[in-house]
Amino acid sequence: ADSTGPEKFSLQEVLDTFRVCLSEDEHVSLEHYVAGWRGLVKFMNSLGNVFTFISKDAVSKIQILVNFLxxxxxxxYVTIQxxxxxxxxxxxxxxSKRGTHPESGCRTLLRLHRALRWLELFLERLRISKEDGxxxxxxADAYNESLSQHHPWVIRKAAGMAFCVLPGRPTFFEVMNVGSTEKVVEMLGEAVPMISKVYKITEDLYVQNNLLELP
Ligand code: 1PZ
Structure with missing residues (x-):
């Protein structure tokens, strides 16, 4: 089934994709990783037009990886390994510097990988948040703790403005289409460790190969 179909969009299905992308021997399927990102973009777009400048960049990076696949x-390109x-x-x-391969799979995935850390931190905050959170x-806190360190001032500024117009917690939970608040919290409790695992495996791979600073 298409987990990102318009009528039955649920963030649960999107996050499940990150479970599917892990094999037993800890290989990460690029196809499923990319599918997870597609779903996230769809979710982000449903939050409003202001987020399209963010999703456009994610979409172009997804496309680069799909073209390799x-x-x-x-x-x-079957697994990130x-x-x-x-x-x-x-x-x-x-x-070390941009040259003949400015759009390698490795540097492209690294951008999404850094954003995945933001997602992990944000969803965890959302999970433990109170009603008036x-x-x-x-x-913004999740961003400042992660992705912002890789962004120049102008992007940080623009991201900060986008955060200000994010819908409140109730609307946010509703758009997720998962059910009651309790259900959302439960879903996040399963999804966050899953995302965190995919993040960790990728991070270790990039550390081992000295790829964390790819231009
Ligand atoms: C739900 C609210 C969404 C908040 C998203 C928080 C992230 C803000 C990121 C702002 C990105 C601005 C657009 C362009 C950035 C690019 O310069 C960088 C570096 O790529 P390069 O220039 O080196 O090719 N791109 C990125 O860092 C990837 C950003 C992907 C953002 C994905 C957001 C995930 C949304 C999930 C929604 C639940």
Whole structure:
């Protein structure tokens, strides 16, 4: 079933995709990782037009990865582990400064990977928040603790403005389409550790290969 279909959109299904992308031997399926991101973009777009400048960048990065997956070397892009190995062994990554491979799979995934950390922190804040919790503050705190460190001033400024117009907690929970507040909290309790696991595996892989600062 299409987890991101318009009529039955539920954030639960999107977050489940991150469970599916992990195999037993801790390989991360790129196809499912990308599918998870597609769902997140859909969710973000349903929050309002102000977020399109954010989702546009995510969409273009998703597209780069999809093109690799569907390209002639697609078999090397089945998991993020095989992608890293293939691109490094074949000199397809600009490691210290931008050059002939400005849009490698490795550097593109790194951008989404950093954003996944923001998502993990934000959803955890949302999970433990009280009824009067402010989504804009949770979002900004999560951002300042993670993704913002990789963004120049102008992006941080724009992101800060977008956070201010985030819908409040009740609307946010409603758009998730998961059910009662208790259900949302329960769902987040399962989703956050899952996202955190995918994040950790990717992070370890990038550390081992010295890829955390790819330009
Ligand atoms: C639900 C509210 C959404 C808040 C999202 C918080 C993240 C704010 C990020 C602002 C990104 C602005 C657009 C462009 C950024 C790019 O410069 C960077 C670096 O890429 P490069 O220039 O090196 O190619 N792109 C990113 O950091 C990836 C950002 C992806 C944002 C995904 C948000 C996830 C939304 C999930 C919704 C629940």
């Amino acid at each position: 569907n390209g002639e070397n697609g078999s090397h 095989s992608m890293v190995k293939y691109e490094l062994e074949n000199g397809l990554v600009d490691v 402010k989504t804009s503050v949770m979002c």
